[in-house]
Amino acid sequence: MMVDVVSMETSSAQCAYDVFNGDADGICALHQLRLAHPVDAVLVTGVKRDVHLLQNFQSIQGDQITVLDISLDANIDALKQHLANGAVVSYFDHHTAKKIFAHPGLHFHWDDAVDVCSSILVNRHLNEKFAIWANVAAFGDNLIKTGYAIAAKAGLSIEQSHQLLELGTLLNYNAYGENVDDLNIHPAKLYQHLHQYEDPYEFIASSSYFSMLRQAYAEDMAMLDDLRPTCEQNNAAIYVLPNHAWARRMSGLLANKLAHNTNDKSFAVLTQKTDGDYVVSIRSADPINKPASNFCSAFPSGGGRQSAAGINRLPVQELAFFSQRFFSYF
Numbered sequence: 001m002m003v004d005v006v007s008m009e010t011s012s013a014q015c016a017y018d019v020f021n022g023d024a025d026g027i028c029a030l031h032q033l034r035l036a037h038p039v040d041a042v043l044v045t046g047v048k049r050d051v052h053l054l055q056n057f058q059s060i061q062g063d064q065i066t067v068l069d070i071s072l073d074a075n076i077d078a079l080k081q082h083l084a085n086g087a088v089v090s091y092f093d094h095h096t097a098k099k100i101f102a103h104p105g106l107h108f109h110w111d112d113a114v115d116v117c118s119s120i121l122v123n124r125h126l127n128e129k130f131a132i133w134a135n136v137a138a139f140g141d142n143l144i145k146t147g148y149a150i151a152a153k154a155g156l157s158i159e160q161s162h163q164l165l166e167l168g169t170l171l172n173y174n175a176y177g178e179n180v181d182d183l184n185i186h187p188a189k190l191y192q193h194l195h196q197y198e199d200p201y202e203f204i205a206s207s208s209y210f211s212m213l214r215q216a217y218a219e220d221m222a223m224l225d226d227l228r229p230t231c232e233q234n235n236a237a238i239y240v241l242p243n244h245a246w247a248r249r250m251s252g253l254l255a256n257k258l259a260h261n262t263n264d265k266s267f268a269v270l271t272q273k274t275d276g277d278y279v280v281s282i283r284s285a286d287p288i289n290k291p292a293s294n295f296c297s298a299f300p301s302g303g304g305r306q307s308a309a310g311i312n313r314l315p316v317q318e319l320a321f322f323s324q325r326f327f328s329y330f
């Protein structure tokens, strides 16, 4: 559970809740909204993959709930409960929302276009008042072309665009981990600190959090440089990462980096969870003939897309079986 009661009314009076993904997009979406409309709210957030945030607190009649950058489908039951309690919900998101329904208490701002993120939806809602933070978020959500397009429209130089790209990358990097203990900075703390800066360049120039993240990211990246595959054949390789916080922060980045650097090899990155089992990321070098999603769906907690897929839990005793199947498939 990652409820973060950072500031809470002491009575049972009505409350405001700001519920946001702990990544760059979630933080920049809330930052823009609260620059425009300051509210003293309870902050509810977590690691990037912790998207079931609406179930983490109870609401009462008249509560104001703002939800940013987490899927409606993943929160449908809790959302219905909050609306039934009489809460008013403002929701901004770009993830799956197949279960959307109409309700007088629900204000839903949604677009799943490939060049949209939640911060861009908030930016539209605020008539581009703090567009530069949507720019940071676009870079953070890996919408690189969109990020450069927003920067060009704002007349930013290449140097200025690169600074926003680095900021987005670092805010996004900070959200990766199995739980908040793996992170360099708790996302609620990071948001509160960043919220003091209306100008991202001032944050880059003077925030100790920014320099801390820059250094941590460089150190984690250096750990990847020394990694060698645990098992390797002509068409495929398996990397097994140790049970360390840095490995849980970097596993997704490693899989992307390997796939980016080599296009004739498929990869499996296995990261040990705190309980000893593995999380698996697969990248296929031949997504049409050897889809990663097919390989992963043969495992109970597996799934994903043709080029990139994963297994949420691979029991440690199935490692040899996994390795055999992986090399025979790829």
Ligand SMILES: [Mn+2]
Pocket (backbone or CB within 6 Å): 025, 026, 069, 094, 117, 118, 141
């Ligand atoms: Mn997002």
